[in-house]
Amino acid sequence: MSKYTLGLCTMGNSSAALFENGNLIAAVEEERLTRIKNDGAFPKAAIKEVLSIANIHVSDVHHICVYWDRWRLSGRVVATLKKLINKPSNFFILYRRVADLFLKKSSTDINEGTWGDLFKLKKIINENFGKFTGKISFIDHHLSHQLYAEAMRDWGEYVSLSYDGGGEEFSTVLSVMKDGKRNILSRHKWPNSLGHFYSTFTGFLGFKMLEGEYKMMGLAPYGNPKYKKLILEKILLLKHSGQYELNTKICDYHAALRGKFSDDLTFLFGAPRENEEKPSENHIDIAASVQAAFEDALTHILLPATSSYPSIKNLVVSGGCALNVTANGKLLSNEMFNNIIIPPAPHDAGCAIGACLSVLDDVNYASVRSPYLGRAFSDKEIMKAIEGGGLKITEPLGNDELIFRTAGLLANKKIIGWFQGGSEFGPRALGNRSYLADPRDDKIRDQINQKIKKRELFRPFAPSVTVEASRDFFTISQDSPFMNIVSEVKGNSVPAITHIDNTARVHTVSKESNPLYHKLITEFGRITGVPVLLNTSFNIQEPIVYSPEDAIQTFIKSGVDALVIGSYVIERKHILEDNTF
Ligand SMILES: [Fe+2]
Numbered sequence: 001m002s003k004y005t006l007g008l009c010t011m012g013n014s015s016a017a018l019f020e021n022g023n024l025i026a027a028v029e030e031e032r033l034t035r036i037k038n039d040g041a042f043p044k045a046a047i048k049e050v051l052s053i054a055n056i057h058v059s060d061v062h063h064i065c066v067y068w069d070r071w072r073l074s075g076r077v078v079a080t081l082k083k084l085i086n087k088p089s090n091f092f093i094l095y096r097r098v099a100d101l102f103l104k105k106s107s108t109d110i111n112e113g114t115w116g117d118l119f120k121l122k123k124i125i126n127e128n129f130g131k132f133t134g135k136i137s138f139i140d141h142h143l144s145h146q147l148y149a150e151a152m153r154d155w156g157e158y159v160s161l162s163y164d165g166g167g168e169e170f171s172t173v174l175s176v177m178k179d180g181k182r183n184i185l186s187r188h189k190w191p192n193s194l195g196h197f198y199s200t201f202t203g204f205l206g207f208k209m210l211e212g213e214y215k216m217m218g219l220a221p222y223g224n225p226k227y228k229k230l231i232l233e234k235i236l237l238l239k240h241s242g243q244y245e246l247n248t249k250i251c252d253y254h255a256a257l258r259g260k261f262s263d264d265l266t267f268l269f270g271a272p273r274e275n276e277e278k279p280s281e282n283h284i285d286i287a288a289s290v291q292a293a294f295e296d297a298l299t300h301i302l303l304p305a306t307s308s309y310p311s312i313k314n315l316v317v318s319g320g321c322a323l324n325v326t327a328n329g330k331l332l333s334n335e336m337f338n339n340i341i342i343p344p345a346p347h348d349a350g351c352a353i354g355a356c357l358s359v360l361d362d363v364n365y366a367s368v369r370s371p372y373l374g375r376a377f378s379d380k381e382i383m384k385a386i387e388g389g390g391l392k393i394t395e396p397l398g399n400d401e402l403i404f405r406t407a408g409l410l411a412n413k414k415i416i417g418w419f420q421g422g423s424e425f426g427p428r429a430l431g432n433r434s435y436l437a438d439p440r441d442d443k444i445r446d447q448i449n450q451k452i453k454k455r456e457l458f459r460p461f462a463p464s465v466t467v468e469a470s471r472d473f474f475t476i477s478q479d480s481p482f483m484n485i486v487s488e489v490k491g492n493s494v495p496a497i498t499h500i501d502n503t504a505r506v507h508t509v510s511k512e513s514n515p516l517y518h519k520l521i522t523e524f525g526r527i528t529g530v531p532v533l534l535n536t537s538f539n540i541q542e543p544i545v546y547s548p549e550d551a552i553q554t555f556i557k558s559g560v561d562a563l564v565i566g567s568y569v570i571e572r573k574h575i576l577e578d579n580t581f
Pocket of ligand 1: 012164166347348
């Protein structure tokens with residue numbers, strides 16, 4: 001009889017994951033189903049979906065593993081009290097923050113579950129899914145991050161870093177694995193937090209916190225890091241033994257969540273940017289400086305590992321800060337480590353999987369390493385959605401014909417919506433829910449930016465490249481299967497995916513990881529001589545599409561030339577006038 005283990009992330013980027021014995025059979029983020037970006041609410045839709053994918057009920061689940069050790073409140077409480085003593089005027093901000101953590105309704109515009117939910121988990125499960133009689137375990141937050149990320153590697157010895165906004169008491173944990181033993185080298189107490197440092201400036205620069213961090217990262221290469229020294233002297237203080245201190249009097253994350261910034265911050269950097277305001281030269285220099293200081297701090301916090309274990313050249317990185325792909329690329333190019341692994345979901349969503357890994361034996365690691373963990377839809381389901389969406393049904397094509405037609409359209413400068421197999425787990429489109437285009441044509445970038453993505457012009461697009469050709473186009477010294485390492489671009493044959501600083505966020509695609517997508521890139525390469533595609537997430541300012549209905553609705557709303565969905569190639573001429581969108 002199968003044993004089912006359900007993993008939950010309940011108040012970050014909420015998600016659910018389901019193991020059948022040691023096999024990971026489904027993992028879904030709440031946002032993909034509710035269509036609310038970065039949905040942090042209790043993951044009711046995601047739980048329902050993973051149970052449905054496995055065709056089981058909650059009564060079949062033996063064990064629920066949650067990504068947070070709920071009783072370890074003391075660190076946060078003491079730190080909050082210290083903040084209050086330092087700055088009594090913060091009373092209302094901190095009062096509301098505590099209320100947000102424990103009560104139902106958030107007073108910010110961020111949709112979040114609460115810490116209080118963890119104390120009534122069984123009740124929530126019973127009320128929403130039926131009687132659950134199994135065991136519930138609450139797992140250390142950073143250990144959940146690390147276990148999921150570490151599942152991606154085959155190395156025996158490695159350094160493992162988890163860093164984010166904050167776990168129970170710590171925002172950073174650095175470990176080394178040697179001789180089968182985990183040795184914790186350093187931990188950094190919250191509210192000293194590189195995640196909060198980066199997010200506060202994200203808000204200061206007028207981007208939505210906990211969402212727009214990658215926008216600030218995209219802006220950084222345009223600027224001069226003239227404030228880096230100032231930041232490292234006054235705000236992010238690098239201390240002995242790889243420790244750091246965040247000056248929360250100046251850089252106050254919780255005040256920033258409510259759009260408030262300290263007078264000191266404004267005195268040092270000028271006025272914060274308004275949401276729709278064009279970034280000024282000063283704003284761009286701030287972005288460059290924050291990114292540069294962040295990279296210095298990252299090198300600094302790794303010191304206990306690099307100085308005590310200089311021969312260990314393998315690094316696993318997890319936590320929300322691991323989404324900083326520029327910093328990941330710098331770590332690789334400065335040769336501190338020879339090999340780096342970052343999982344497809346290094347942010348909190350991935351902890352739903354990591355929490356389960358802490359209790360499971362005999363794990364099938366191949367199942368954990370796949371990012372394609374959402375529901376895969378049959379051609380029958382896709383055909384029904386095409387018909388229901390008001391599109392003309394076309395002839396289904398076999399794989400060879402489908403690839404030949406799609407590669408031909410791409411080589412003819414058409415922009416394609418590509419929907420195949422199970423959806424990706426994590427924030428990156430890795431070739432199953434993507435817009436694809438020809439990277440050789442710089443003009444295509446403007447077309448996608450203005451007509452489809454409706455996003456800021458300074459943000460770069462990423463390339464997918466076959467593993468066989470990756471070293472021909474990029475300087476990267478290893479594979480990047482989850483699109484989370486930035487590398488320099490060689491030559492000038494792919495301008496549409498080359499950022500202002502001559503880098504790109506590379507996605508290397510192997511035949512084993514995604515055979516159909518690999519075949520498509522290979523065929524495009526056969527036609528054009530360039531086995532690289534521009535790959536950006538299939539969405540328009542909302543979460544990446546999940547279902548065929550989402551894909552069809554987004555295709556109709558967008559200006560893309562064709563939708564390749566399952567075995568069907570649908571062009572714009574196939575949109576019927578009475579379509580439902
Ligand atoms: Fe986290």
